[in-house]
Amino acid sequence: MIDIVRVSKEYRFGRESFFALANISVKIEDGEYVAILGPSGSGKSTLMHLIGGLDRPTDGDLIVDNENLSELNDGELAEFRNKKVGFIFQSFNLIPNTSLYDNVSLPLVYSKHKLPDEKEKIRGLIDSVGLSHKTRNKPSQLSGGEQQRVAIARSLINDPQIILADEPTGNLDSKNGTEVMRILENLNKKGKTVIIVTHDQELAKETDRIIKLRDGKII
Amino acid sequence: MKLLISSVVIALKSIAGNKLRNSLTVLGIVLGVFTISTLLSLAFGVREEVTKQIEDLGSNLIAVVPGKLNASGGGFNPSASLGASTLTEKDFDSIEQQLPEIKNLSMAMLVSGTVKVSDKVSSSSLIFAASEKILPNLNTSIESGRFFDNVEIEENSKVVVLGSKVKEMLFVSDNALGKELEIRGHKFQVIGILKSKETSSTLFGPNLDDLVIMPITTGWKITDTKQIFRMMMHSPTTEQADEYKSKVKDIILTNHGGEEDFSVVTQEEILGVVGDILDILTAMIGAIATLSLVIGGLGVMNIMLVSISERTREIGIRKAVGANNAHIMVQFLVEAIVLSFIGGLIGSSLSGIVAVVVSTLSPIKLVFSPFVVLVSIGFSVLVGVIFGVAPALSAARKDPIKAIRSE
Structure with a gap:
C-alpha cells in the first residue's frame, strides 16, 4: 500500500520558493490501476518521483509497503528503487550501446542477492514482451514501441509490487501506444499496482481511478 | 564481484565506443609508463654493470x-x-x-x-x-x-x-x-x-x-x-x-x-657505499619519470570528466533502477583504472622491446626485470585511482532526477 500523508515538496531558488506539491494526502491500495492526471507543472511528475524514491519530500510522510521513505538514507532508498518499484519513462531511458538482454538485466547488477534462475527469468521477460528474437540488439536498432517493451521488461526483473509509468505512450504512435497500455493492464490484472502519470485524459480513462492534480494540489 | 565484473565490462565498452579519444588519453599514460620503465631499466643496468666491475676485483x-x-x-x-x-x-x-x-x-x-x-x-x-x-x-x-x-x-x-x-x-x-x-x-x-x-x-x-x-x-x-x-x-x-x-x-x-x-x-663495504649512491640515483630518476606519468594522469582525469558529462543520463537511469552512489563511483573509478592499466601494459611492453633492442645493439645494458614491469604497471593503476577518484565522485553525486532528464 502507498500512503501519502500531508506531503509537500518545496523548491527554493534563492529567496523565491515554489511548492511543486502542497500538503497532499492520498492512499493507493495494492493492485490498484491508477492514473495521476494533470497538465504540465501540476506536480504529477514530482509525485511520481517521490513515490518511486527518486526524491524526498520537504514535509510529510510517504509510506510505501510499510516503509517510511522519508526515514531511509540514500543507500536504502537506492535499494528500495531496486526492489520495490519499476520505472517506465516517456523516453524509454534504455542504456545506449548496450544489448536488449543487458538492459533488461541492469537492475540485477545492483541487487544484493543473486536470483537462482536469473537467465531464465530474463529470457522469460523478454519473451513476454515479444522480443526474444532481438536479444542481442542495441536500443538504436529497435523501434520506439520495442524500446518501451524492453523498458517494461526491465521494470519487472526484480518483481516489484509497484509499476510507475511516466507518460508511457507519449513518444509512441497509437498502435504501439495501445500495445503498451495492454501490457500494463495485464500486469495490473496479475496483481501489480500500476500508476500511470499523464496529461492525456483519454489515456487516464483506461485506468480504474484518476487522481487529478493542479498547481500541486489534488482536485 | 558481479558489480566489479560488470564495471569492467561497462568500462571496456565505453572505451571501445570512443576509440580515438581514448587512444589519445591512453597515449599519455603509455609515454609516462614507458619513461618510467625505461629509465628504471637503465638504472638497474648501470647498477649491475658497476657492481660487476667492482666484483671483478675479487670479493x-x-x-x-x-x-x-x-x-x-x-x-x-x-x-x-x-x-x-x-x-x-x-x-x-x-x-x-x-x-x-x-x-x-x-x-x-x-x-x-x-x-x-x-x-x-x-x-x-x-x-x-x-x-x-x-x-x-x-x-x-x-x-x-x-x-x-x-x-x-x-x-x-x-x-x-x-x-x-x-x-x-x-x-x-x-x-x-x-x-x-x-x-x-x-x-x-x-x-x-x-x-x-x-x-x-x-x-x-x-x-x-x-x-x-x-x-x-x-x-x-x-x-x-x-x-x-x-x-x-x-x-x-x-x-x-x-x-x-x-x-x-x-x-x-x-x-x-x-x-x-x-x-x-x-670489497663488500665498497659495494655497500656504491649501492647507496645508486639507490639515490634510481630514486631521482624514478621521481622525474613519475612526473611524466602525472601528466598522463591529468589526461585521464580530463577524459573521465568529459565521459561522465556525456553519460549523465546513463547515470540517472542506473540510479533509477537501484544503483547507489558507491555503485556509480566504482563504475567510473574502474573505467579510469582500466584506461591507465591499458596504457601501463602498452607502455611497459614497448619499454621491454626497447630494452632488448638497445641491449643487443649497443654496449648500454638495460635490465628489464619483472620488478620494473610490476612497478610501472602498479604506478599506472595508482595514477588511474588518484586521477579517477574526483571524476567518479562527481558522477556518484549527481541527482538522479536531473541526470535522467539531461540530454
Whole structure:
C-alpha cells in the first residue's frame, strides 16, 4: 500500500520558493490501476518521483509497503528503487550501446542477492514482451514501441509490487501506444499496482481511478 | 564481484565506443609508463654493470686508505682520505711479516704531473707509483713487455708501465717498449704495456687505460715525499675477508700507537657505499619519470570528466533502477583504472622491446626485470585511482532526477 500523508515538496531558488506539491494526502491500495492526471507543472511528475524514491519530500510522510521513505538514507532508498518499484519513462531511458538482454538485466547488477534462475527469468521477460528474437540488439536498432517493451521488461526483473509509468505512450504512435497500455493492464490484472502519470485524459480513462492534480494540489 | 565484473565490462565498452579519444588519453599514460620503465631499466643496468666491475676485483680484496672514513657520529666521510697520508712503509712491512699468507700485498701513491715524449704531452694520464704486486689488485695484467721487479724497486729504477690509451697517445702505433719518456723532468724507460680494458671505464675508480705506473721507490724519490695513499691485498679466501680486515687493522693500529687515522675496507663495504649512491640515483630518476606519468594522469582525469558529462543520463537511469552512489563511483573509478592499466601494459611492453633492442645493439645494458614491469604497471593503476577518484565522485553525486532528464 502507498500512503501519502500531508506531503509537500518545496523548491527554493534563492529567496523565491515554489511548492511543486502542497500538503497532499492520498492512499493507493495494492493492485490498484491508477492514473495521476494533470497538465504540465501540476506536480504529477514530482509525485511520481517521490513515490518511486527518486526524491524526498520537504514535509510529510510517504509510506510505501510499510516503509517510511522519508526515514531511509540514500543507500536504502537506492535499494528500495531496486526492489520495490519499476520505472517506465516517456523516453524509454534504455542504456545506449548496450544489448536488449543487458538492459533488461541492469537492475540485477545492483541487487544484493543473486536470483537462482536469473537467465531464465530474463529470457522469460523478454519473451513476454515479444522480443526474444532481438536479444542481442542495441536500443538504436529497435523501434520506439520495442524500446518501451524492453523498458517494461526491465521494470519487472526484480518483481516489484509497484509499476510507475511516466507518460508511457507519449513518444509512441497509437498502435504501439495501445500495445503498451495492454501490457500494463495485464500486469495490473496479475496483481501489480500500476500508476500511470499523464496529461492525456483519454489515456487516464483506461485506468480504474484518476487522481487529478493542479498547481500541486489534488482536485 | 558481479558489480566489479560488470564495471569492467561497462568500462571496456565505453572505451571501445570512443576509440580515438581514448587512444589519445591512453597515449599519455603509455609515454609516462614507458619513461618510467625505461629509465628504471637503465638504472638497474648501470647498477649491475658497476657492481660487476667492482666484483671483478675479487670479493676478497682488502684496501687500506688514510683517514677515518666512518665519521664518529656515524655516516661516511670520504674527504678523510684526501689529506696527507699517515700510512708508512713500516705498516706495509709489518703486514708482510705478520701475515705472510696474505696475497698480492701492495702499496701505491699518486704522482701528479704530465707525461712527455719529445713534443707530445699526455696530461690526462694518471701517474701511479706502486709496488710489484699491484696489478692483480687493479684487475689487470701485462699485454706486452713486463712489469718491474723487486730489484728495480730496490734500485729506484726509472722504468714505467703504460696503459693502452697513454701508449697510443704518445707512441701511436710504434712499438713503445724500450722507448723513453719524461715525467717531472726525469727520463723513464717504457718496459711494459697493460692490457686494454676497453669498455670497463670504471665509474668509481681510475681508468686503467690512462695509467702510468712506476716503482713506488722511484715515486718517493722524484717527489721527495714518502707517501702511501693506498695499500691493497687479497685475503687467502673470500670467507676470510672480514677476519683479515681486522688482523690488518690491528697491525697498523699497533704501529700507529692505537690511533685510528686510517681505514681498512673490504670489497663488500665498497659495494655497500656504491649501492647507496645508486639507490639515490634510481630514486631521482624514478621521481622525474613519475612526473611524466602525472601528466598522463591529468589526461585521464580530463577524459573521465568529459565521459561522465556525456553519460549523465546513463547515470540517472542506473540510479533509477537501484544503483547507489558507491555503485556509480566504482563504475567510473574502474573505467579510469582500466584506461591507465591499458596504457601501463602498452607502455611497459614497448619499454621491454626497447630494452632488448638497445641491449643487443649497443654496449648500454638495460635490465628489464619483472620488478620494473610490476612497478610501472602498479604506478599506472595508482595514477588511474588518484586521477579517477574526483571524476567518479562527481558522477556518484549527481541527482538522479536531473541526470535522467539531461540530454
